[in-house]
């Protein structure tokens with residue numbers, strides 16, 4: 034079978050775009066793979082006629098959801114952006130970013146890793162990888178459901194900082210944990226525990242732990258970060274503020290009108306990261 038691959042390179046990053054072109058050429062030549070790149074990369078290549086990535090077939094990232102494999106080349110932000118668009122499609126991240134927690138593959142190894150994955154898919158063998166739990170959120174009385182998030186869902190008042198908070202009540206399976214004034218609260222997955230959660234004083238959650246963590250953001254009375262089961266039903270009520278926001282992975286944002294109760298739970302479909310696994314402890318050293 035012809036393996037269908039999508040490649041997304043970080044917008045504006047020439048090195049990522051060049052690597053996308055090289056990968057496309059190798060996969061087409063050596064595997065007869067059917068390869069497309071994202072529209073921004075295709076336009077950048079077309080604009081630079083002397084570039085080896087001239088005339089790449091470009092599609093919207095959302096259209097890569099039916100591919101056998103999608104490769105993200107960039108930093109964590111680029112991988113989160115791709116993951117949002119493709120749902121549970123197998124995704125591998127090549128790290129050209131500053132931190133690169135989610136991107137386990139060094140650019141020097143990208144060709145070898147991606148061709149190995151394509152060979153495995155061609156053979157119909159199980160692709161090595163991990164399911165990553167994702168979070169979704171909805172607000173009582175509203176019809177939207179926040180697109181699943183790999184890192185965290187944040188619920189906060191009008192803005193961060195002085196006089197920007199709200200009264201926040203957190204309930205777990207219907208039982209009140211705490212009610213206090215705070216900038217907001219975040220619910221993080223193990224994947225997201227190294228991101229915003231960590232800077233708000235939340236704990237690291239090992240990737241193998243089936244847990245979620247609930248961390249207060251600048252509460253007036255300290256809230257102990259709470260570890261809950263991934264099946265827990267979490268509800269966060271925001272009141273005493275003119276407006277509030279529900280935000281997934283820093284990008285998907287919904288405005289809500291307090292008083293409002295936001296339910297956060299795990300999504301049915303996990304994200305699927307394939308290829309080698311990042312060493313979280315090594316990656317943490319980059320943050321210091």
Ligand SMILES: NC(=O)c1ccc[n+]([C@@H]2O[C@H](COP(=O)([O-])OP(=O)(O)OC[C@H]3O[C@@H](n4cnc5c(N)ncnc54)[C@H](O)[C@@H]3O)[C@@H](O)[C@H]2O)c1
Nearest residue numbers: 109110132133134184185224225227228229232282283284
């Ligand atoms: N104060 C903070 O620590 C802070 C602030 C904003 C966003 N973030 C994180 O960035 C993510 C993306 O938001 P954005 O697109 O607005 O910002 P962004 O893409 O600019 O990312 C912000 C930083 O968070 C890092 N990051 C992202 N996911 C990570 C993870 N799982 N583990 C460790 N570091 C990670 C990125 O490498 C980057 O350095 C959010 O999900 C949030 O967790 C963190």
Ligand SMILES: Nc1ncnc2c1ncn2[C@@H]1O[C@H](COP(=O)(O)OP(=O)(O)OP(=O)(O)O)[C@@H](O)[C@H]1O
Nearest residue numbers: 042043044071073107108109110111114130131132
């Ligand atoms: N190919 C692309 N097409 C469209 N938008 C893109 C593309 N690549 C990145 N983006 C946008 O840029 C954002 C991520 O870029 P960002 O500058 O945060 O870089 P990053 O991947 O986190 O790397 P770094 O670690 O260098 O910051 C995504 O959320 C998305 O909005």
